[in-house]
Amino acid sequence: xxxxxxxEKYAWLWLMAxxxxxxxxxxxxVVDAISRKLGFYYPPxxxxxIAFLSLSLINLQYSVALSRxxxxxxxxxxxxxxxxxxxxxxxxxx
Amino acid sequence: MNVVLVIPAFNEAPNIGPxxxxxxxxxxxxxxxxVDDGSQDNTGSVAEDxxxxxxxxxxxxxxxxxxxxxxxxxVETGYDACILMDADGQHDPRWLxxxxxxxxxxxxDLALGSRFLGDVRYRLPLARRTGIRLFSGLASLMIRQRITxxxxxxxxxxxxxxxxxxxxxxxxxxxxxxxxxxxxxAGYRIKEVPVSVRRRLSGESMHGTxxxxxxxxxxxLSMFIALLQRRSLEKxxxxxxxxxxxxxxxxxxxxxxxxxxxxxxxxx
Numbered sequence: 001x002x003x004x005x006x007x008e009k010y011a012w013l014w015l016m017a018x019x020x021x022x023x024x025x026x027x028x029x030v031v032d033a034i035s036r037k038l039g040f041y042y043p044p045x046x047x048x049x050i051a052f053l054s055l056s057l058i059n060l061q062y063s064v065a066l067s068r069x070x071x072x073x074x075x076x077x078x079x080x081x082x083x084x085x086x087x088x089x090x091x092x093x094x
Numbered sequence: 095m096n097v098v099l100v101i102p103a104f105n106e107a108p109n110i111g112p113x114x115x116x117x118x119x120x121x122x123x124x125x126x127x128x129v130d131d132g133s134q135d136n137t138g139s140v141a142e143d144x145x146x147x148x149x150x151x152x153x154x155x156x157x158x159x160x161x162x163x164x165x166x167x168x169v170e171t172g173y174d175a176c177i178l179m180d181a182d183g184q185h186d187p188r189w190l191x192x193x194x195x196x197x198x199x200x201x202x203d204l205a206l207g208s209r210f211l212g213d214v215r216y217r218l219p220l221a222r223r224t225g226i227r228l229f230s231g232l233a234s235l236m237i238r239q240r241i242t243x244x245x246x247x248x249x250x251x252x253x254x255x256x257x258x259x260x261x262x263x264x265x266x267x268x269x270x271x272x273x274x275x276x277x278x279x280a281g282y283r284i285k286e287v288p289v290s291v292r293r294r295l296s297g298e299s300m301h302g303t304x305x306x307x308x309x310x311x312x313x314x315l316s317m318f319i320a321l322l323q324r325r326s327l328e329k330x331x332x333x334x335x336x337x338x339x340x341x342x343x344x345x346x347x348x349x350x351x352x353x354x355x356x357x358x359x360x361x362x
Binding site: 071074077078080081082084085 | 129
């Protein structure tokens with residue numbers, strides 16, 4: 001974040017993910033209890049499920065961001081081409 | 095009527111010269127606009143030397159986005175209609191007059207050049223034929239009007255529809271059956287005109303065998319997406335003038351007007 005290679009917008013996401021992973025071992029009995037309550041036979045599979053779902057969500061978010069960027073890029077280059085044409089049209093012919 | 099011919103070209107240097115020359119010999123008065131879609135060869139300068147106006151995209155955006163660039167330019171510069179044509183010489187310029195006729199007469203907003211109403215001068219590969227038949231069936235069903243050749247890239251477009259396409263209503267990769275469906279839902283009138291299509295002059299077609307499979311999948315998907323967007327298209331379409339997001343409309347009006355004036359001065 002400090003070197004501006006990562007937007008603050010995404011930094012909090014990674015921070016949360018890191019914190020979650022760090023804390024998980026300390027609350028393993030809580031995790032176990034929750035997963036048993038939910039009927040998971042093998043508690044780690046519950047953890048994997050959560051991880052898988054959150055990664056999918058992050059991926060979806062990236063796809064959306066990527067689509068937006070692609071579109072902005074397209075519109076920008078179209079505008080650029082048109083403006084360049086106008087510029088050449090208005091320039092006196094040499 | 096002020097008409098411009100829009101030709102998107104990507105690495106078509108060997109074809110574009112003869113194509114433009116043929117057009118000029120048939121329709122000498124027609125303004126030709128070539129959209130150079132980030133070609134790595136000298137497509138742009140060949141087209142310019144042949145007497146066309148060239149819009150040069152900084153990198154390859156794809157067929158649809160290139161067409162949209164040309165359409166946006168035509169809207170901004172005040173053309174009444176435009177004709178889309180491929181750069182590979184498949185489309186015979188002798189059909190240009192027939193193609194623009196329904197648009198010029200105000201009978202249609204979109205005139206599609208159909209090679210199946212006309213005559214095909216060569217046999218299409220089986221995969222292509224099956225794909226076209228599938229899209230033709232689906233499109234005809236969705237818009238309740240017989241469309242024989244929805245994959246045709248030889249089209250004439252009215253100014254109203256140009257504005258619609260210049261906004262957010264044009265797919266960047268392959269505008270096709272889905273574009274027709276969108277235009278129909280938005281209230282534009284569509285008409286097919288018989289044309290003949292020839293074999294391309296040289297080089298590879300943009301659709302290989304594998305890409306045809308992906309193409310069919312993608313097109314079917316986007317046709318159904320168009321169907322899902324029906325409501326919003328009806329709202330944002332032809333009968334709702336302030337919803338047409340004109341490419342230039344977001345700029346202060348004075349700037350656009352000045353530019354229009356100077357552009358027409360330069361071309362005239």
